[in-house]
Amino acid sequence: MKPKANVLNLHDKHVSDTQPASAQAGEVRLQLYLARCGAASRRTCETFIADGRVSVNGKIVTAAGTKVSETDEVRLDGVLMRPESRRLYILLHKPAGYVCSMADEKGRKTAASLLEPHFSERLYNVGRLDMFSSGLILFTNDGEFAKRLSHPSSGIEKEYIVKTTVPVPAELAKRFEKGLRIDGVFYKCRSADIRSSRTVHIVLVEGKNREIRRVFEHFELPIRSLTRIRIGSICMDNLEEGSFRELSEEECRLLSAY
Known part of the structure; x- marks a missing residue:
């Protein structure tokens, strides 16, 4: 591309x-x-x-x-290090199996490596998706932009589709929305919508480390796939796995407005 x-x-x-x-x-x-x-x-x-x-x-x-x-x-x-003249704001559809790190000591594939052949600028991810999750993640070389979006006070929604190997009980959605404490950490989603017996749409705002996986493990629900489909107003649309695109000026302004 x-x-x-x-x-x-x-x-x-x-x-x-x-x-x-x-x-x-x-x-x-x-x-x-x-x-x-x-x-x-x-x-x-x-x-x-x-x-x-x-x-x-x-x-x-x-x-x-x-x-x-x-x-x-x-x-x-x-x-x-020299200041870069061009600021970039990239949306990547990360495949499962890639880590969100600039380099990995275990030699695993990095999400950044999917962009390296296309950009001479040093790009880094804004936030993370764990290795086994797929979906949308932002890359930039604008430190101030990354700081604003990464801060918990930004209030940016992130939506995920979670598919499990067994039926999801209604109790999980209710308790996740109300908030629950697991191993001393409090987890609370903005919404959890059970779309079918084994598919849940979850919206997070702050998003703690491996939050969704820890909640599902607490309910002993194996996750078959976890995909982030939305960041704020930026949706997956037709962006194929492993592909990327630059954000428009309007999309950048909308994200910065949070």
């Missing part, structure tokens, strides 16, 4: 909201600089810095508040 140009730069729109006037003049915090370079979201970049993976002018820096400018030599894992 040939990528099309996308000139929308949502990052610039929010610079004045996140940086003081002195920083806008040239210097910015190191984690923001890395995010603008497409390294990862700002929060993840803070982790890179704390782990000693970032150097400035040849010296390892572990303080996230360090100020840098484009005249400084900033490296992540020895790779020179």
Whole structure:
């Protein structure tokens, strides 16, 4: 699939909201600089810095508040980082069997590898889908965009189709909607709609790690397949498994409006 140009730069729109006037003049915090370079979201970049993976002018820096400018030599894992001129917002239909990680120590296939032949920019996933789940996931090189969408306060709905190997009891839907605690963690969905005896549509807002799978395991219901079909107002439509497309300007604005 040939990528099309996308000139929308949502990052610039929010610079004045996140940086003081002195920083806008040239210097910015190191984690923001890395995010603008497409390294990862700002929060993840803070982790890179704390782990000693970032150097400035040849010296390892572990303080996230360090100020840098484009005249400084900033490296992540020895790779020179420069702000990217093009911001990308990609919707991928991830197949099951791919992990949502930039690299996997076990050598498993990554979702990002499906995009690498088509883009020279470094793209990273916004949120995650576990290895055995399929469906929609966003990729970008815009750290501010990723931060806004990833924050629990964004309120962005995510809809999933869950298919099981045995009938789903009505009790699961009722308790999931009301909220239940499993191993000390509270899980609550926005809605759980049983469409057939073995098919449930579930809408999450915050979405904790492996939330749906943990709830179904609690009810001893084996999951045959789990697919995310919607992120906010962005739906699967006819996007085939393993395929991707760039978001339109309107779609980006709708996601940023949450």
